[in-house]
Amino acid sequence: MTARPGRFGWLAAALAVAAWSGRAYADSADSDVETRLAGFETEVRQLSSDLPIPNQTSSAAGQRRLLDAEISYSLGDYDAAALTLFDLASRPGPDRETATYYLAESLFQKGDRGAAAGYFEALVATSTVASKWYQPSLERLIEIAIVQKDETNLGGHLAALDRITPALRLPSVPYIRGKLAYSQGKYDEAIGFFNDVPKGSELELQAAYYTATTQVAKQDLGKAIDIYTDLIGRKPSSPNDRRMIELSQLALGRLYYERDQPSKSIDSYLLVDRHSDLFPDALYEVSWVYVKSKQYDKALRTLELLARSDAQ
Numbered sequence: 637m638t639a640r641p642g643r644f645g646w647l648a649a650a651l652a653v654a655a656w657s658g659r660a661y662a663d664s665a666d667s668d669v670e671t672r673l674a675g676f677e678t679e680v681r682q683l684s685s686d687l688p689i690p691n692q693t694s695s696a697a698g699q700r701r702l703l704d705a706e707i708s709y710s711l712g713d714y715d716a717a718a719l720t721l722f723d724l725a726s727r728p729g730p731d732r733e734t735a736t737y738y739l740a741e742s743l744f745q746k747g748d749r750g751a752a753a754g755y756f757e758a759l760v761a762t763s764t765v766a767s768k769w770y771q772p773s774l775e776r777l778i779e780i781a782i783v784q785k786d787e788t789n790l791g792g793h794l795a796a797l798d799r800i801t802p803a804l805r806l807p808s809v810p811y812i813r814g815k816l817a818y819s820q821g822k823y824d825e826a827i828g829f830f831n832d833v834p835k836g837s838e839l840e841l842q843a844a845y846y847t848a849t850t851q852v853a854k855q856d857l858g859k860a861i862d863i864y865t866d867l868i869g870r871k872p873s874s875p876n877d878r879r880m881i882e883l884s885q886l887a888l889g890r891l892y893y894e895r896d897q898p899s900k901s902i903d904s905y906l907l908v909d910r911h912s913d914l915f916p917d918a919l920y921e922v923s924w925v926y927v928k929s930k931q932y933d934k935a936l937r938t939l940e941l942l943a944r945s946d947a948q
Contacts, residue, residue: 722739740756778793797809827851864888886908923939
């Protein structure tokens with residue numbers, strides 16, 4: 637009987653140890669479960685952040701498609717550019733604004749000015765002056781109004797441009813305003829705007845060309861000839877500059893023709909580079925100078941030369 641308390645004491649101690657071990661194991665198990673659950677939560681959050689948002693193009697995919705569209709646009713394939721850009725412009729994402737602008741530009745270049753105007757209007761309505769596409773969109777809307785002779789929203793577009801701080805206005809703004817004034821028959825106002833185009837800008841020669849054209853409209857042929865003569869002596873720094881020079885050569889030929897100065901007219905026409913797409917026009921008009929001068933044999937030779945050049 638004296639041994640029983642010892643045995644009971646040993647059993648009680650064993651049970652106490654087992655109970656402590658059970659609690660320790662349970663605490664350890666609970667801690668392990670919590671750690672694993674926390675890990676699962678982190679993984680779920682990471683997975684959910686990687687999932688694409690419905691109806692939204694991922695940035696990487698959008699950038700690739702936008703680049704493809706810009707390449708198509710630069711190559712003059714406006715149909716392919718518009719097709720790619722339409723989807724990008726209709727989905728939320730970081731490339732949406734740029735895609736919308738190039739979609740509008742592609743449609744404009746295709747001649748679908750009504751649809752282009754809708755996208756330009758959307759850009760103006762949803763962006764601010766800080767956007768690089770805000771002013772170009774307003775300018776295109778003014779150009780579309782000029783071509784379509786529709787001044788419905790023109791006042792609002794002009795007011796939006798006028799609200800822009802002069803220091804922030806693009807060099808192209810006075811050029812577009814000049815074209816608008818010219819289309820409205822406000823020739824002096826047009827010349828004033830064209831003169832405001834900054835010297836050295838990419839539109840300098842273009843503004844000068846339209847200044848001369850405005851002088852022709854005012855019947856001041858002397859001033860027009862002076863400007864065109866200055867232009868043909870300029871060194872082009874871009875394909876657009878070269879185009880303005882060639883157009884000035886044609887314009888001089890026509891003005892000298894009207895002033896009964898056939899030699900100067902022919903000399904001006906023949907300044908047009910023979911590789912230019914304007915060269916056939918220049919040859920054709922040279923033949924008429926010869927006809928007016930009753931030099932029919934030279935007129936015939938010029939037309940024969942024109943026929944041969946067209947056949948090549």
